[in-house]
Amino acid sequence: MRAVDTAFNYDRFAGHRVLRRVAGPLLGEFEVSTKVGYFPDGHSLDPARLNQAVAESADSLGRTPDTVLLHNPEHDPDGLADACESLAACVRGGLCRAWGIATWDPRPLVHAAGEVLVRPDVVMVRAGLSVSEPVLYAGEQFTTMLGADDVWGMAPFAGNPSDPVWSKVDATVFLQPGQQATPVQARLAAAFALPAVSRVAVGTSCPGHLDELAAAVRLAPSMEVIGEYRELLRAQAHGEGDLRAAHPG
Numbered sequence: 001m002r003a004v005d006t007a008f009n010y011d012r013f014a015g016h017r018v019l020r021r022v023a024g025p026l027l028g029e030f031e032v033s034t035k036v037g038y039f040p041d042g043h044s045l046d047p048a049r050l051n052q053a054v055a056e057s058a059d060s061l062g063r064t065p066d067t068v069l070l071h072n073p074e075h076d077p078d079g080l081a082d083a084c085e086s087l088a089a090c091v092r093g094g095l096c097r098a099w100g101i102a103t104w105d106p107r108p109l110v111h112a113a114g115e116v117l118v119r120p121d122v123v124m125v126r127a128g129l130s131v132s133e134p135v136l137y138a139g140e141q142f143t144t145m146l147g148a149d150d151v152w153g154m155a156p157f158a159g160n161p162s163d164p165v166w167s168k169v170d171a172t173v174f175l176q177p178g179q180q181a182t183p184v185q186a187r188l189a190a191a192f193a194l195p196a197v198s199r200v201a202v203g204t205s206c207p208g209h210l211d212e213l214a215a216a217v218r219l220a221p222s223m224e225v226i227g228e229y230r231e232l233l234r235a236q237a238h239g240e241g242d243l244r245a246a247h248p249g
Contacts, residue, residue: 001214003031005154005201007071008053009038016060028063035102037071037083045070045079047086054090064095069102069124077108081115088118100124100148104155107138113145120148127153127200128191129169133233140195153200156191157184161209174229176220184209185216193221194229 004027006015016034020027036053037043044050050070058064070087073080087099100122103109123146125139143151157166161184171186174193181189191200202213 001210002029003033003199005033007035007038008057009035009071013040016057020060020062027061031066032061032063033067033069034061034065035069035071036087037073037075043072043075045073045076045083047082050083050086051090051095054087054095058095064097066096067098067100067122068096069100069122071102072104073101074103074105074108077112080109080112081117084116084118084120087120098122100150100152101146102154103139103142105135105138106142107134110138110142110145113142116146120146122150122152123148124152124154124201125195125197126155127197128156128158128194129171129174129187130155130158131194133230133237136195136230136233151195151197153191153195153197156188156200156202161187174221174225176222179219181216181219182212184212185219188213188216189219189221190226192217193223193226 004019004023006019008016010016011018023030034057036050036057037045039049039053054065054068057068068087068090070080070083073083084099084101087096090096091099098121100120101109102124104126106125123139123143125143126135157163166183166187169183169187171183171190172181174190175181175186188200188202191197202210204210
């Protein structure tokens with residue numbers, strides 16, 4: 001792992017300073033992405049506030065962020081276009097090297113995508129077996145409409161890899177045959193294909209869990225099974241099937 005993802009508001013708005021203090025000179029060895037959009041008084045896509053947050057992020061980190069993501073703009077879809085222009089201007093001004101959008105639920109943003117005149121470098125969306133078909137489809141549609149160069153995933157375990165619900169899912173069926181993996185590793189491998197993403201952001205609070213996940217990135221998901229799973233999700237979303245059939249075994 002050579003990339004770190006954080007946000008302006010993490011750790012009660014102290015996350016950047018904490019990361020800089022803990023990582024020290026090692027921070028320069030990592031690709032750093034952060035997010036802006038949340039402030040002490042709430043969420044805002046005001047371009048001036050976003051620009052200031054990007055500048056403060058670079059100052060707190062002690063380095064220029066590689067990527068700055070617009071944080072959950074679904075809270076204000078009508079402000080999406082101007083907010084995107086603001087982050088693109090930050091790139092042109094040297095405050096960050098690339099920009100993008102991080103959205104937990106892209107459905108409210110699809111109608112606003114046509115108003116965005118600048119192409120983001122990346123879109124980050126939820127990924128994995130916990131994501132519903134409507135959210136998966138909206139994320140793919142939104143990304144395509146924007147013409148983003150890359151797609152990243154987040155929250156592959158819906159925030160809790162130990163949730164009892166995961167014991168009911170045999171995620172190893174989503175792997176190509178002949179691969180050995182723990183259930184957690186198999187779920188991460190599936191997340192790289194639900195939807196198709198180039199990287200997945202995971203939590204760092206448990207070193208053992210992180211070590212297990214690091215060994216999973218070389219696993220190959222079965223695109224045939226992934227396709228069948230998506231079909232079952234579509235049927236379930238339209239009330240045409242039983243979602244339990246999507247979890248063989």
